[in-house]
Amino acid sequence: LHGLSVQLAEALAEYWHARVRSELGIDVYDPTGLDGMLRTEYQGCRYSLGYPACPDLEDRAKIADLLKPERIGVHLSEEFQLHPEQSTDAIVVHHPEASYFNAGGWG
Incomplete structure (x- = not known):
């Protein structure tokens, strides 16, 4: 149950990111297949603290x-973790050039 609730929090965050893209009218760039979604082949990025793109949890x-x-x-705990654990936060950027990493032409 715990694992399911943590994964549902992440899925809800991705749902809201998709909804924002839809309301901005940029969802026309969303890929049609799951592979493209997993490779984030859509316009914009959702940066979460503690992951490689934003490693410093103190920014939370x-x-x-x-x-x-x-x-x-x-x-927010002293270790900069959100409680309850099934909580999430992110910085969402929808600029056309926003990407997680740009190494060797990958974006």
Whole structure:
């Protein structure tokens, strides 16, 4: 049950990212197949702290200062982890050139 709830939080974040792309009218660039989605072949990126694109978890405190997650029962630990664990945050950028990495022409 725990693993399922953590994965559902991630799936919900991806759903909202897709919905934002739709509302901005840039979902026309979304791939039609699962492979393309997994390779993030759509316009924009959702950067999550603690992953290679944004490794410094301490930056989460800056986001928490802006969003005030305690208003909805989410708290930041001393280790910069969100609690409850089934919580997530991200920085979403929809610029056409946004990508996770650009090494050797891969984007």
